[in-house]
Amino acid sequence: MSNTTKADLDVFRQAMACFASGVTAITTREAGLPSGLIATSVCSLSTDPATMLVCVNKTASAHDVILRTKKFVVNLLSADQVSVARRFASSRGADRFDSAQWEEGRTGLPTLIDAVVVFDCCLIAVHDGFTHSIMVGQVAEAAVNEGRATSCLLWHRRDFARSMLRAK
Numbered sequence: 001m002s003n004t005t006k007a008d009l010d011v012f013r014q015a016m017a018c019f020a021s022g023v024t025a026i027t028t029r030e031a032g033l034p035s036g037l038i039a040t041s042v043c044s045l046s047t048d049p050a051t052m053l054v055c056v057n058k059t060a061s062a063h064d065v066i067l068r069t070k071k072f073v074v075n076l077l078s079a080d081q082v083s084v085a086r087r088f089a090s091s092r093g094a095d096r097f098d099s100a101q102w103e104e105g106r107t108g109l110p111t112l113i114d115a116v117v118v119f120d121c122c123l124i125a126v127h128d129g130f131t132h133s134i135m136v137g138q139v140a141e142a143a144v145n146e147g148r149a150t151s152c153l154l155w156h157r158r159d160f161a162r163s164m165l166r167a168k
């Protein structure tokens with residue numbers, strides 16, 4: 001299998017921590033119960049069709065739910081929604097949804113009110129990514145919250161940060 005040493009791995013982790021990534025809450029729902037995870041391994045894939053990919057750990061509680069329901073939402077957190085990320089980290093299952101306000105999106109899944117952007121996605125492909133599944137979602141609807149789109153929550157050097165637009 002892998003011949004990566006622990007030292008290699010430490011350097012890799014340190015190097016990856018230098019990337020600043022937007023913090024998202026990926027959400028889904030099955031039999032009425034919401035589930036989800038905080039994720040930064042999220043990016044656009046193609047524009048025609050509009051697709052994006054998310055990398056989800058195979059051990060995450062929402063992993064198999066997304067595979068079964070074939071639907072998920074990517075909510076990009078705003079700079080003042082760090083409490084949502086912390087709530088997801090400190091709780092499990094449907095309790096993760098207690099501290100913030102959610103509504104139903106186009107595909108009937110929980111979408112975060114006051115998120116910067118919400119992507120409603122249908123799962124159209126899944127690829128093996130070792131510990132993770134690379135899930136490809138076709139975007140059924142993308143909604144930008146213009147009033148909040150000047151800043152978003154970032155994960156950088158293992159901590160939360162705010163993005164800043166350059167002053168014009």
Ligand SMILES: Cc1cc2nc3c(=O)[nH]c(=O)nc-3n(C[C@H](O)[C@H](O)[C@H](O)COP(=O)(O)O)c2cc1C
Pocket residue numbers: 023036037038039040041042055056057058059060061062089092093132155
């Ligand atoms: C800032 C941050 C980014 C994360 N990014 C990802 C990610 O991209 N993919 C992933 O599977 N888990 C990611 N995680 C971990 C998950 O949010 C979650 O803790 C883990 O999947 C365990 O989920 P479970 O308690 O539902 O099983 C991230 C966690 C944090 C705090």
